[in-house]
Amino acid sequence: MPGRPHAVDNPPQRVTLKFLAEYLGLSPATVSVVLTNSPHASTIAQPTKDRIWDAVHKFHYRPNLFARYLQTKRTYSIAVLVPDIGDEFSAMLISGIESKLAEAKFNYFVESHRFAPAQIENSPDTLMDRQVEGMIFINTPLSRRMPVPVVAISDITQAPDVTRIVIDNDKAVLLGLRHLKDFGHQRIAFFKGPERNGDTEARWAAVLRAGSQLGLEVRPELTASMGSYFSAGEVSMMQRGYEAAMMLIEKGRDFTALLAFNDGSAIGAIRAFQDRGFMVPGDISVVGIDDIQLAAFIAPRLTTIRQPLTVMGAMAATTLLGRIAGEQISEETIVQPEFVIRESTAPVKC
Amino acid sequence: MPGRPHAVDNPPQRVTLKFLAEYLGLSPATVSVVLTNSPHASTIAQPTKDRIWDAVHKFHYRPNLFARYLQTKRTYSIAVLVPDIGDEFSAMLISGIESKLAEAKFNYFVESHRFAPAQIENSPDTLMDRQVEGMIFINTPLSRRMPVPVVAISDITQAPDVTRIVIDNDKAVLLGLRHLKDFGHQRIAFFKGPERNGDTEARWAAVLRAGSQLGLEVRPELTASMGSYFSAGEVSMMQRGYEAAMMLIEKGRDFTALLAFNDGSAIGAIRAFQDRGFMVPGDISVVGIDDIQLAAFIAPRLTTIRQPLTVMGAMAATTLLGRIAGEQISEETIVQPEFVIRESTAPVKC
DNA sequence: TTGAAAGCGCTACCAA
DNA sequence: TTGGTAGCGCTTTCAA
Numbered sequence: 095m096p097g098r099p100h101a102v103d104n105p106p107q108r109v110t111l112k113f114l115a116e117y118l119g120l121s122p123a124t125v126s127v128v129l130t131n132s133p134h135a136s137t138i139a140q141p142t143k144d145r146i147w148d149a150v151h152k153f154h155y156r157p158n159l160f161a162r163y164l165q166t167k168r169t170y171s172i173a174v175l176v177p178d179i180g181d182e183f184s185a186m187l188i189s190g191i192e193s194k195l196a197e198a199k200f201n202y203f204v205e206s207h208r209f210a211p212a213q214i215e216n217s218p219d220t221l222m223d224r225q226v227e228g229m230i231f232i233n234t235p236l237s238r239r240m241p242v243p244v245v246a247i248s249d250i251t252q253a254p255d256v257t258r259i260v261i262d263n264d265k266a267v268l269l270g271l272r273h274l275k276d277f278g279h280q281r282i283a284f285f286k287g288p289e290r291n292g293d294t295e296a297r298w299a300a301v302l303r304a305g306s307q308l309g310l311e312v313r314p315e316l317t318a319s320m321g322s323y324f325s326a327g328e329v330s331m332m333q334r335g336y337e338a339a340m341m342l343i344e345k346g347r348d349f350t351a352l353l354a355f356n357d358g359s360a361i362g363a364i365r366a367f368q369d370r371g372f373m374v375p376g377d378i379s380v381v382g383i384d385d386i387q388l389a390a391f392i393a394p395r396l397t398t399i400r401q402p403l404t405v406m407g408a409m410a411a412t413t414l415l416g417r418i419a420g421e422q423i424s425e426e427t428i429v430q431p432e433f434v435i436r437e438s439t440a441p442v443k444c
Numbered sequence: 445m446p447g448r449p450h451a452v453d454n455p456p457q458r459v460t461l462k463f464l465a466e467y468l469g470l471s472p473a474t475v476s477v478v479l480t481n482s483p484h485a486s487t488i489a490q491p492t493k494d495r496i497w498d499a500v501h502k503f504h505y506r507p508n509l510f511a512r513y514l515q516t517k518r519t520y521s522i523a524v525l526v527p528d529i530g531d532e533f534s535a536m537l538i539s540g541i542e543s544k545l546a547e548a549k550f551n552y553f554v555e556s557h558r559f560a561p562a563q564i565e566n567s568p569d570t571l572m573d574r575q576v577e578g579m580i581f582i583n584t585p586l587s588r589r590m591p592v593p594v595v596a597i598s599d600i601t602q603a604p605d606v607t608r609i610v611i612d613n614d615k616a617v618l619l620g621l622r623h624l625k626d627f628g629h630q631r632i633a634f635f636k637g638p639e640r641n642g643d644t645e646a647r648w649a650a651v652l653r654a655g656s657q658l659g660l661e662v663r664p665e666l667t668a669s670m671g672s673y674f675s676a677g678e679v680s681m682m683q684r685g686y687e688a689a690m691m692l693i694e695k696g697r698d699f700t701a702l703l704a705f706n707d708g709s710a711i712g713a714i715r716a717f718q719d720r721g722f723m724v725p726g727d728i729s730v731v732g733i734d735d736i737q738l739a740a741f742i743a744p745r746l747t748t749i750r751q752p753l754t755v756m757g758a759m760a761a762t763t764l765l766g767r768i769a770g771e772q773i774s775e776e777t778i779v780q781p782e783f784v785i786r787e788s789t790a791p792v793k794c
Numbered sequence: 795t796t797g798a799a800a801g802c803g804c805t806a807c808c809a810a
Numbered sequence: 811t812t813g814g815t816a817g818c819g820c821t822t823t824c825a826a
Binding site: 108110111112122123126127130132134157158159160161162163164165166 | 818819820821822823
Binding site: 330387 | 506507508509510511513514519521528529530531532535536538539542546549551552553554555556563569570571572573574575680682686711712714715718737738740741742743754
């Protein structure tokens with residue numbers, strides 16, 4: 095039997111558990127048990143359950159997650175920290191992250207720090223204030239232990255207990271260099287990534303190793319750095335690649351191929367070579383890394399080493415959810431790159 | 445005088461207001477008043493305030509926002525709904541949104557629906573469950589009134605009381621067409637945007653108006669549609685532009701210029717023209733809309749009509765924050781585009 | 795098979 | 811100048 099008439103006649107703006115209970119002539123406790131399907135719910139009579147669910151639908155009742163949190167301490171939310179959400183690298187990763195989170199009914203906050211020290215220092219705390227249950231750091235520094243699980247992609251954290259998702263840089267670089275070598279290239283220029291980017295050091299070490307392994311010399315005068323990553327938002331990777339390539343040319347273009355740091359810098363470099371009257375790949379072959387969407391549409395189409403960004407994002411999310419659920423997860427997951435041959439490389443001219 | 449010794453010796457894992465109060469020998473009420481700097485706080489003695497703040501720092505106390513919400517009903521969070529966070533259009537907008545939100549100490553949830561009907565239907569509710577104080581809809585449908593303020597960019601909502609941020613499509617198209625006309629182009633091809641994209645109809649209407657205004661014929665056989673936007677994630681705008689351009693050529697290339705729907709489709713089209721042996725801009729001039737980063741790095745550099753995406757994102761955030769604060773805000777904000785002449789257009793050959 | 799009571803961590807109101 | 815009390819909306823024993 096429905097409870098006091100006023101309850102029926104005047105559903106409050108926000109329907110609460112208490113209101114439902116009053117309406118049904120039950121106690122809040124009973125209703126709660128049924129709604130959360132707690133173990134205890136098996137002891138509730140089926141007709142009662144049905145009445146409760148009917149009322150839920152009738153009044154479009156939605157539990158207040160904030161009130162619920164106070165008891166359960168669960169928020170089903172995580173945070174993703176990135177330098178800038180506007181760059182394709184981050185955006186593709188987040189896209190992958192999101193697909194897995196959605197399956198688990200988690201939501202996520204995004205926070206871009208643009209390498210502002212204050213932001214980097216404070217973001218983790220303000221996000222903890224929001225009771226996120228875990229965090230994913232993309233190209234973002236972290237110097238202290240967090241009270242929740244942390245996963246890093248393009249890792250530059252210095253904190254303990256961070257699980258990493260990394261591309262196999264050795265493999266990636268080897269793929270690119272071997273291809274160039276097969277085409278007869280010997281004098282190869284290199285782009286070193288920006289400081290404070292999580293792949294820069296590992297990838298550069300890979301270049302050095304692969305170079306000596308293949309008998310290809312890595313000459314300092316044929317090497318250009320992408321500068322600092324601090325000003326990520328202000329100067330695009332394409333612009334950096336453009337400038338670096340110009341510099342290399344002005345030093346006397348003593349090379350027939352370039353292994354860029356990523357696709358962005360490769361695209362900038364190609365534009366610079368073309369502006370200086372060199373043909374790509376006729377005069378200079380160029381290899382990128384990442385395989386961003388655009389790589390297949392520029393002229394010439396970019397030969398590149400694909401880094402499966404959405405997959406990596408998805409792995410990061412899965413890993414984080416696993417750790418939140420208490421699973422023991424290994425330190426590091428290594429992802430394999432894939433070589434994509436298109437039009438920006440050609441045999442060296444005799 | 446500090447309170448009972450055990451309080452000092454055993455700070456709990458999570459420091460609470462109650463603990464602080466006990467430690468200080470004050471009541472939770474007093475501490476709360478000081479921390480929130482409520483009007484009432486002026487009646488608290490300065491030394492007491494100092495003691496409180498000292499304790500806050502000593503124990504690294506951070507108020508629990510969820511508990512606080514229960515009283516204040518404020519969360520300082522909003523939601524951003526997009527088709528896919530991975531595309532540059534959405535990513536740039538979000539970047540602008542975020543910059544303003546950060547100033548106001550708001551955080552945001554992102555939700556990509558990829559045009560899955562269930563997602564579109566349910567996302568607003570699950571986000572309301574998280575008590576967001578407002579929502580920004582980017583290229584995302586909405587058919588019912590939300591209980592919080594809503595701002596739309598590239599609007600396809602059908603709900604009442606939505607504030608829109610829109611580009612002046614008439615101006616944008618006029619800018620592009622007049623430029624082509626000045627270069628002597630008469631037979632101009634057009635890309636119509638994908639169905640269910642918020643700019644498609646307005647921009648197409650603008651094409652029709654500008655065409656008749658300038659005495660330029662819009663011929664159906666020189667018009668290609670970008671198809672449906674449903675499969676946004678699967679087929680990139682570049683790919684759509686590529687295919688549409690190929691189709692136009694196969695119908696007999698009776699045009700000397702193309703006004704694309706946006707930069708992505710323009711870039712795809714350029715690649716298609718080049719693949720078919722046409723020079724851009726020698727044989728065909730191409731104009732884009734948006735001015736995405738990469739527009740300046742492809743060959744030829746893209747002439748385009750700049751849509752200030754980060755600015756529009758920032759305006760959306762400012763508008764939403766204003767409405768959350770209770771300001772009366774006009775229905776629509778119109779943003780002015782800017783013409784950027786680069787290399788993809790040239791005078792028509794005689 | 796259900797309900798009463800307590801409490802999560804905080805703020806708000808009014809009294810002292 | 812400060813504190814007591816109540817309550818936000820929910821879950822969770824434990825008792826009935």
